[in-house]
Amino acid sequence: MNNEQQGKYDFIDALRGFAILVVIVHHAMRAVALHGAMGMEGLMSPWLQTYWADGARGVQLFFVISALTLCLSAAKRSTGQSQWTDFAIRRVFRIAPMFYVAFVFYCLWPLVRGKLGADVPSISNIIATLTFVNGWYPASITSHVLVPAGWSVGVEMSFYAVFPALFIAACTLRRSLVALCISLVLAVVANQVLLSHVVIDSRTDLETFAFFWLPNQLPVFIVGFVLYHLLFGPQSAKKVDWLRQHPAYLQAAKVTVLVVAPLMPFLHIPGIPSHLEYAGFIALVVTLLRFKKPAVLVNRLVCFVGKVSYSAYLVHFAVLAHVTSSLNVRHLNERLSANEYWLVLSILAVAGTIAIATITHRLIEEPGQRLGKRLSDALAAKRAAALARQNAVSKDIAIG
Structure with a gap:
């Protein structure tokens, strides 16, 4: 497959596309069910709320795919100290430009217009x-969130900080499985210490933070390492060939996914947090897509949505707010049931988000990435020039 030979896997973009779609629909559900987007009492069907409450797990899909793609990228690049300097530059310029634009839109612009309200952000929070x-x-x-859902971007950046060490340490399938086990223990211990010894004004905020922070999400990221070494890494060829030669196992995995998928919102295994259950389910889906990519899941439209998913993630809150206001001005909140309102809100929010994200991806994300590449290339050229001068001096000394 040409795409795979170039190191590009279209199903990864497709998974990102599905991740952002379920996140948008989930937040539309929350807007109606929890935050009164209709401006009046409206109760969605309990089964809809149950299903789409787990749409938040689209973030964990982002995390698994992020770790997997970082492993694929790091494996292709040259080793050495400069590799990780370049990695840091690329990651910052991949994330920061669009995030800072979102910060200006959500925080600074309302502050300048005097519409932020009484809760003015502190300098330390900024x-x-x-x-x-x-x-x-x-x-x-x-x-005190300044950029909606900014928690996941902060966790992602924290993961980038530890990625080089993890990539070096978890350099085989066996080591990545050990790292996964260690991270699970770390998550349990860290959360227990946090909840037992840290005191803040709101216990609910502390419990929410315990779910969000990196130690609790780290096992989800490391699932991406396991998938890399199992399916894509330098030692994965034998494992992949074995799975191809034994299709019964892949067929069993497919049946498992088809059976379990509708039950995931109700499948709560005692002692295993929901986000870790979904990480395991995601791993199974990625494994299947490695071998077969059905057009209903992997197609140009969904892959395109995946390409603009980061912008979409940051702008969809603003789009949801605007669509909600437009629906209510037209009194659709009075004429539609809560389920119908949620459906209309979801469709319009998805369409509007993808339209705006396409623009911001082109005008903000891509120039930011090109700027990061130019900086990385400039530093590489500087290092090459310094090495050439050093070799020239050594040669002169040797001749002298």
Whole structure:
């Protein structure tokens, strides 16, 4: 397959596309069911709320795919100290430009217009948000959020900080499985210490933070390492060939996915948090898509949505608010049931989000990535020039 030979896997973009779609629909559900988007009492069907409550797990799908793609990218690049310098530059310029634009839109612009309200953000919260360390402060990712869903971006950036060490340490399938086990123990211990010894004003905020922060989400990321070594890594060829030669196992996995998928919102295994259950389910889906990519799941439209998914993630809250206001001005909140309102809100929010994200991806994300590449290339050229001068001096000394 040409795409795979070039190191590009279209189903990864498709999974990102599905991730952002379920996140948008989930937040539309929350807007109607929890936040009164209709401006009046409206009760959605309990079964709809149950199903789409787990749409939030689209974030965990992003996390697994992020770790997997980082492993694929790191494996292709040259080794050495400069590899991780370039990695840091690429990641910052991949994430920061669009995030800072979102920060201006959600925080600074309302502040300038005097429409932020009484809860003016503190300087420390602004600095924590802009430096992506907000994922380590409970108030910054729960009650005083400056960029909606900015918690996941902060957690992602924290993961980038530890990725080089993890990539070096978890360099085989066996080591990645060990790392997964260690991360599970770390998550349990870290959360127990956090909830037992940290005191803040709101216990709910602390429990929410305990779910959000990196130690609790790290096992989800490491599932991406396991998938890389199992299906894509330098030692994966024998495993992949074995699975191809024994299609019964893949067929059993397919049947499992088809049976379990509708039950996932109700499948709560005692002692296993929901986000870890979904990480395991995601791993099974990725394994199947590695071998077969049905057009209903992997197609140009969904792949395109996946390509603009980061912009879509940051702008969809604003689109939801605008669509809600437009629906209510037209009194659709009075004429539609809660289920119908949610459906209309979801469709319009998805369409509007993808339209705007296409523009911001082209005008903000892509130029930011090109700027990061130019900086990385400039530093590489500087290192090459310094090495050439060093070799020339060594040669002169040797001749002398």
